[in-house]
Amino acid sequence: MAVKGLPASWRKIPQRYNLIGDECKTCGERFFPPVTICPNCRRTGSLERYKFSGEGEIFSYTVVRAAQEGFDFQIPYFLGIIKLKEGPLVISQIVDSDPEEIDIGKKVKTVFRKVREDGSDGVIRYGYKFILDR
Amino acid sequence: MRKVAIVGIGITKFGELWEMSYRSLAAEAGLKAVEDAGLSGDEIDALYGGTMTPGLFTDGQEHGGPLLADAAGLTGIPSTRIEAACASGGAALRQAYISVGSGINDIVVAGGVEKMTDVLTPSATFALMGAGDQKWEGFYGVTFPALYAMMARRHMYEYGTTEEQMALVAVKNHANGSKNSNTQYPFKVTLDQVMNSTPIADPIKLLDCSPITDGAAAVILASEDKAKELTDTPIYIESSGMATDTLALHDRKSLSRTDAAIKAGKDAYKLAGITHNDVDLAEVHDCFTIAEILAIEALGFCNIGEGGKFTEEGETEMGGKIPVNTSGGLKAKGHPVGATGIAQAVEITEQLRGEAKARQVDGAEIALTHNVGGSGATCVVHIFKRRN
Ligand SMILES: [Zn+2]
Numbered sequence: 001m002a003v004k005g006l007p008a009s010w011r012k013i014p015q016r017y018n019l020i021g022d023e024c025k026t027c028g029e030r031f032f033p034p035v036t037i038c039p040n041c042r043r044t045g046s047l048e049r050y051k052f053s054g055e056g057e058i059f060s061y062t063v064v065r066a067a068q069e070g071f072d073f074q075i076p077y078f079l080g081i082i083k084l085k086e087g088p089l090v091i092s093q094i095v096d097s098d099p100e101e102i103d104i105g106k107k108v109k110t111v112f113r114k115v116r117e118d119g120s121d122g123v124i125r126y127g128y129k130f131i132l133d134r
Numbered sequence: 135m136r137k138v139a140i141v142g143i144g145i146t147k148f149g150e151l152w153e154m155s156y157r158s159l160a161a162e163a164g165l166k167a168v169e170d171a172g173l174s175g176d177e178i179d180a181l182y183g184g185t186m187t188p189g190l191f192t193d194g195q196e197h198g199g200p201l202l203a204d205a206a207g208l209t210g211i212p213s214t215r216i217e218a219a220c221a222s223g224g225a226a227l228r229q230a231y232i233s234v235g236s237g238i239n240d241i242v243v244a245g246g247v248e249k250m251t252d253v254l255t256p257s258a259t260f261a262l263m264g265a266g267d268q269k270w271e272g273f274y275g276v277t278f279p280a281l282y283a284m285m286a287r288r289h290m291y292e293y294g295t296t297e298e299q300m301a302l303v304a305v306k307n308h309a310n311g312s313k314n315s316n317t318q319y320p321f322k323v324t325l326d327q328v329m330n331s332t333p334i335a336d337p338i339k340l341l342d343c344s345p346i347t348d349g350a351a352a353v354i355l356a357s358e359d360k361a362k363e364l365t366d367t368p369i370y371i372e373s374s375g376m377a378t379d380t381l382a383l384h385d386r387k388s389l390s391r392t393d394a395a396i397k398a399g400k401d402a403y404k405l406a407g408i409t410h411n412d413v414d415l416a417e418v419h420d421c422f423t424i425a426e427i428l429a430i431e432a433l434g435f436c437n438i439g440e441g442g443k444f445t446e447e448g449e450t451e452m453g454g455k456i457p458v459n460t461s462g463g464l465k466a467k468g469h470p471v472g473a474t475g476i477a478q479a480v481e482i483t484e485q486l487r488g489e490a491k492a493r494q495v496d497g498a499e500i501a502l503t504h505n506v507g508g509s510g511a512t513c514v515v516h517i518f519k520r521r522n
């Protein structure tokens with residue numbers, strides 16, 4: 001893997017740390033991860049930053065038992081596609097939750113966690129993960 | 135558009151080929167195709183090569199256009215690398231088809247190659263994740279099996295598809311692949327063996343996955359006039375459909391349906407003036423067993439949600455309503471990502487020429503290939519026809 005400079009990680013801090021995405025003031029749709037243009041309105045769209053609540057429910061999930069480099073030490077781990085309360089779907093790990101309880105439709109909320117150590121920029125990476133919300 | 139036909143095919147053995155390099159694989163497939171077409175090589179006007187990431191899979195080498203032309207002894211001609219992740223081969227075939235169809239070129243090579251076993255599995259897994267969204271999927275530890283697992287989970291939830299039905303795709307494709315000498319895994323597997331294989335990303339198990347593979351394939355395309363001079367059995371490309379969806383799975387309208395494949399299929403049927411009922415056999419992108427179920431639904435061979443049942447009823451087996459993946463599919467044959475779309479066209483050409491031996495679908499006239507990039511962000515569909 002190529003060794004990276006810091007700006008690529010720094011640029012994504014608002015999204016990864018604070019779940020900040022976009023809202024289109026023209027059509028009202030909210031986007032996370034952030035978009036570069038509103039896919040509904042294109043040139044007539046008007047994007048503003050929007051902070052998501054971090055609440056949602058499990059839309060789909062899996063348990064990863066064979067990881068890519070950098071995640072081997074975490075296996076097995078749960079991944080979920082989460083439907084945020086405000087609409088969009090987002091992917092991340094589901095942590096600190098009873099595996100028996102993880103299922104489609106279960107309520108979750110975000111927590112701030114270390115995602116992986118020693119990225120290609122030499123920086124420990126943090127971001128949102130999800131836990132069951134009871 | 136002029137009529138375009140396949141006049142030559144070449145394919146290497148697929149597998150973990152330690153003695154073969156990226157360049158030697160490309161050269162072998164290319165030379166076999168040139169020989170099969172009865173050409174010297176001087177007649178070739180251009181080359182399009184499908185390859186996903188030789189840089190990450192081997193030694194940092196990019197600039198695939200001249201790399202492939204050099205390897206095949208064709209230095210000098212226009213040569214372009216086409217990258218569409220695991221659909222790179224299908225996308226290269228489409229560019230070659232457009233290039234001959236447009237009248238710019240008369241004889242063109244469409245090739246595909248990937249050398250995947252020079253790196254260790256975690257590095258290959260990272261490289262493959264480049265087909266997804268590295269920023270918003272890969273960053274969080276997402277792998278390709280995990281993406282397809284979450285599609286499978288959703289398909290099970292919405293339609294009642296079972297793990298056994300998915301496993302039956304592997305059983306069928308290994309049975310077909312056992313009759314194909316180029317195959318990486320030319321052996322049969324039982325339902326129990328698939329169900330009891332190592333879990334990778336639940337509900338996906340090891341034998342639901344296509345392997346990591348080295349291999350290359352090439353086809354030679356010619357205009358109708360040239361094709362008739364070169365061969366008595368030109369196989370016509372009737373149409374090409376291609377569509378894209380969001381790079382990331384979570385941005386899609388549905389996880390249990392592949393919209394790019396639905397669109398590419400519809401466009402290809404329309405351009406060829408046929409419906410799914412006219413298709414005699416299909417090679418579809420079964421990178422995971424759930425992917426074949428999604429494919430046969432998207433292409434209209436069965437209704438959305440009924441792919442599991444359709445498979446269970448044997449409709450996609452040899453002798454079924456629509457034989458799918460007679461080659462063994464990506465599952466048994468292997469999946470050298472850039473080569474896969476071209477390897478599909480090689481199988482279809484053998485079938486329509488009537489040269490598929492033990493795998494032959496009797497009386498096959500019209501066939502289809504379906505090649506997917508990533509978790510469905512690219513789909514390329516081609517329709518082929520044998521004419522008397
Ligand atoms: Zn909008």
